[in-house]
Amino acid sequence: MKKFTETHEYVIVNGNIAVVGISKKAADELGDVTYVELPQIGRTVKKGDILCTIESVKAAEDVYAPISGKIIEVNNDLEDSPEIINEDAEDKGWIAKIEISNPSEIEELLDEEPEI
Structure with a gap:
């Protein structure tokens, strides 16, 4: 199940794990990505x-x-290939x-990506 936020992040929910990234529309709007500061594992x-x-x-x-x-x-x-x-x-x-620590938050996400 793929969901979106108002700020163009996406979430793919698989059990109690959420895969997170930015939408294709957001990536297109950003232009050529040159660097991603990855979050810290365990945070x-x-x-x-x-x-x-x-x-x-x-x-x-x-990215929120x-x-x-x-x-x-x-x-x-x-890290080596932000593109x-x-x-x-x-x-x-x-x-x-x-x-995921609060599964009820999934219901607050959007079924479709909003317009930019």
Whole structure:
């Protein structure tokens, strides 16, 4: 099940794990991604906390945690190849996996990505 936030993060929920990244629309709007500051594994985030920062040729943008929980994995491929976000934002360009601590927050997410 894929859900979205108003700020264009996506969440793919698989059991109690959420795969998080930015939407294709957001990646297109950012332009060429040049750097991703990955979140720290083991860090606990609350919905709405800054998860990480993405830098592009146009701007630096914060990515917000769409769901509360503990970061259990990050996409280390983005350190050497941040452009993966431009190439495949909603699959290979995922940023982090979060162990969900409040499943009811999933219901607050959008079924479709909002317009930019």
